[in-house]
Amino acid sequence: MTGVGYAFEEAWASVRRAGRSAAVSIGTIAIAFVTLGGFLLVSVNVQRVLDRWLESAEMSVYLHDDLSEELRTGLELYLRQQVAVAAVEYVSKERALERFRADFPELLDVTTAVAQNPFPAVFEVRLRTEGMDASAVDDLTTGLAGRGGVADVRYDRRWLTRLTGIVTSARIAAAVIAGVLMLGAAFTVAAVVRLSLHARRAEIDIMQLVGAPFSYIRGPFIVEGLLLGGAGAAVALLLIGVLYSAVGRWLGPDLTGLAGAGQLHFLGLREGVIMILGGLAVGAAAGTVASRSAR
Amino acid sequence: MIETQGLGKIYGRGLYALRDLNLTIDKGEFVFLTGPSGAGKSTLLRLLLLQERPTEGDVIVAGRNLSRLTRNEVQAYRRTVGFVFQDFKLIATKTVFENVSFALRVLGMPVEQQRRRTYQVLKWVGLQHRLNSRPDELSGGEQQRVAIARALVNEPHLVLADEPTGNLDPDLSLEIMNLFRDINASGTTVVVATHDRELIKWVGRRVVQLEHGQLAGLPEAPR
Ligand SMILES: Nc1ncnc2c1ncn2[C@@H]1O[C@H](COP(=O)(O)OP(=O)(O)OP(=O)(O)O)[C@@H](O)[C@H]1O
Numbered sequence: 311m312t313g314v315g316y317a318f319e320e321a322w323a324s325v326r327r328a329g330r331s332a333a334v335s336i337g338t339i340a341i342a343f344v345t346l347g348g349f350l351l352v353s354v355n356v357q358r359v360l361d362r363w364l365e366s367a368e369m370s371v372y373l374h375d376d377l378s379e380e381l382r383t384g385l386e387l388y389l390r391q392q393v394a395v396a397a398v399e400y401v402s403k404e405r406a407l408e409r410f411r412a413d414f415p416e417l418l419d420v421t422t423a424v425a426q427n428p429f430p431a432v433f434e435v436r437l438r439t440e441g442m443d444a445s446a447v448d449d450l451t452t453g454l455a456g457r458g459g460v461a462d463v464r465y466d467r468r469w470l471t472r473l474t475g476i477v478t479s480a481r482i483a484a485a486v487i488a489g490v491l492m493l494g495a496a497f498t499v500a501a502v503v504r505l506s507l508h509a510r511r512a513e514i515d516i517m518q519l520v521g522a523p524f525s526y527i528r529g530p531f532i533v534e535g536l537l538l539g540g541a542g543a544a545v546a547l548l549l550i551g552v553l554y555s556a557v558g559r560w561l562g563p564d565l566t567g568l569a570g571a572g573q574l575h576f577l578g579l580r581e582g583v584i585m586i587l588g589g590l591a592v593g594a595a596a597g598t599v600a601s602r603s604a605r
Numbered sequence: 606m607i608e609t610q611g612l613g614k615i616y617g618r619g620l621y622a623l624r625d626l627n628l629t630i631d632k633g634e635f636v637f638l639t640g641p642s643g644a645g646k647s648t649l650l651r652l653l654l655l656q657e658r659p660t661e662g663d664v665i666v667a668g669r670n671l672s673r674l675t676r677n678e679v680q681a682y683r684r685t686v687g688f689v690f691q692d693f694k695l696i697a698t699k700t701v702f703e704n705v706s707f708a709l710r711v712l713g714m715p716v717e718q719q720r721r722r723t724y725q726v727l728k729w730v731g732l733q734h735r736l737n738s739r740p741d742e743l744s745g746g747e748q749q750r751v752a753i754a755r756a757l758v759n760e761p762h763l764v765l766a767d768e769p770t771g772n773l774d775p776d777l778s779l780e781i782m783n784l785f786r787d788i789n790a791s792g793t794t795v796v797v798a799t800h801d802r803e804l805i806k807w808v809g810r811r812v813v814q815l816e817h818g819q820l821a822g823l824p825e826a827p828r
C-alpha cells in the first residue's frame with residue numbers, strides 16, 4: 311500500500327524535526343525498558359540457579375538402626391510407588407561411613423575413635439521436578455513420618471520452594487513497576503506525537519480537504535510513535551548489555567561460584583525480540599491514541 | 606449535479622451567512638457565483654466541500670445528501686472535488702511539486718503517472734520552473750496557480766473556486782479561465798466565486814447572484 315510508505319516518510323521527517331523532544335521520549339521509553347529488562351535479566355538468572363538447586367534437591371529419609379530387613383524393603387517399595395519420587399537409593403550405615411571417610415580423609419581419626427558407626431542408614435530420594443507442586447511433597451513427608459522405622463526426614467527443597475515464592479513476588483512487583491514506567495513512557499510518546507500533530511495542524515486540515523484517506527492522515531503519527539517506541543526499546547537493550555557486562559566483570563567470579571559451574575546468562579533472543587516488539591507496540595498504541603483527533 | 610434545499614448557515618450570534626437557499630446546478634455547467642462582499646459565496650463553497658456543515662437544509666451532490674456521508678465517504682467525495690480557496694491551502698513544508706502530486710497520491714496512482722501528470726498540469730499554469738520551491742518562496746499569484754494546478758490535476762467531477770484569479774494579472778486570469786473552460790468542456794462541473802465582472806462577461810456563462818445569503822431578486826427576509 312502506498313499509504314504505508316508515505317506514513318514512514320512523514321514519520322521519519324517528523325521525528326527528525328522533533329529532535330530534542332523525540333530524544334526525551336526515546337529516553338523515557340529506554341528507562342522503562344532498562345528497568346523491565348534489568349528485572350528480567352536478574353530474575354532469569356536467579357531462576358536458573360534456583361532450578362539447578364531444585365533439580366539436585368533430594369529428600370533424605372533417615373532410618374532407625376534397629377530397622378528390620380523386612381520393614382526396610384517395605385519402605386523402599388512404598389517410596390518407589392510415590393508419583394513425586396523419581397529415584398531411590400539406599401545407603402547403608404557402612405556405605406555412609408565409607409562415604410564420609412572418602413569425603414573427609416582428614417577426619418579419619420574421629421571416625422576410628424568412635425567405637426560404633428555413628429551414621430544412620432538412609433534412603434536418598436530424588437524427587438521429580440516437573441509438574442510437582444509443593445503439596446505432593448508435603449504429603450510424602452507426612453506419609454513417611456507416620457511409618458515405622460523412619461527416624462527423620464530431611465527435605466532441603468522446602469526452603470528452596472519458599473525462596474521461589476519470594477522470587478515470584480519480587481517478579482510481580484517488578485512487573486508492576488515496569489508497567490507503571492511503561493505507562494509513563496507511553497504518555498511521553500503520546501505527548502511528542504501530539505506535539506507534532508499540533509505542529510502539522512494546518513497540513514492535516516489541507517490533507518482532509520484534498521480527501522486523503524484517514525490512513526494517510528493518521529498513519530504518520532502512529533508510525534512516529536512506533537519508531538520512538540522501537541528506538542527506546544533498542545536503546546534499552548543496548549544499555550542493559552553494557553550494564554550486564556559491567557556487572558559481570560565486577561561480580562563475575564562471585565556470581566559464578568554461586569550459580570555453580572554455569573555461566574551468567576544474558577537475555578536470550580526471545581527476550582530481546584519481545585522487548586523490541588513491546589517497544590514498538592507501546593509506541594504505536596501511544597501514537598494511535600494521540601492521533602485520535604486527526605480524524 | 607448540485608442541489609441545495611432550504612440551505613442555511615448561521616455563524617455565531619444568529620446571523621445568517623446563507624438563508625433558505627434553493628439552488629440547482631446541472632452536471633457539466635459552468636457557474637459564476639457573484640454578489641457583494643459578505644453575500645455568502647465563500648460559505649456556499651465551504652459547505653459544498655464539507656469544510657463546514659449546514660445549520661439548516663440539505664446539500665445534494667450527484668444524488669447524495671452530503672450531510673449523510675460517513676467520515677470515510679466524505680474523504681472519498683472530496684477526492685472527486687477540486688478546490689481553489691482564497692487562502693490557497695498549500696502545505697508549507699512540501700514543495701510545489703509535492704503539493705500538487707499529493708492529490709494524485711491519495712488516489713493511489715502509480716508514482717510514474719503521478720509525476721507525468723503533475724508536471725503537465727504545473728506546465729499549464731506556467732510553474733514548471735518552480736517545481737522544487739516551497740509555497741512561502743512564491744508570490745501570491747504563483748501560490749494561487751499551484752492551488753489551481755492541484756484542483757485540476759486529478760480531473761475532478763466538480764471544481765470549486767473562490768476568487769481563483771484574485772491575485773493574477775488580467776492576461777494570466779484569462780489563461781486560467783481558459784483552463785477552467787477546458788476542464789469544463791471535458792464534463793467537469795465548475796463553480797467559480799468572483800467579483801470580476803470583466804471575467805464573467807468574457808467567459809459568458811451562467812451567473813448566480815447572491816445577496817445577504819439568498820439568491821438576489823428574491824424579497825429579502827428580515828435578519
Ligand atoms: N467563520 C466565520 N465566523 C463568523 N462569521 C463568518 C465566518 N465566515 C463568514 N462569516 C460571515 O458570513 C457572511 C458571509 O461570508 P462569506 O465569506 O461567505 O462572504 P463572501 O460572499 O465570500 O464575501 P467576499 O466576497 O468578501 O469573499 C459574512 O457576513 C461573514 O462575516
Ligand SMILES: [Mg+2]
Pocket residue numbers: 646647648767
Ligand atoms: Mg469570499
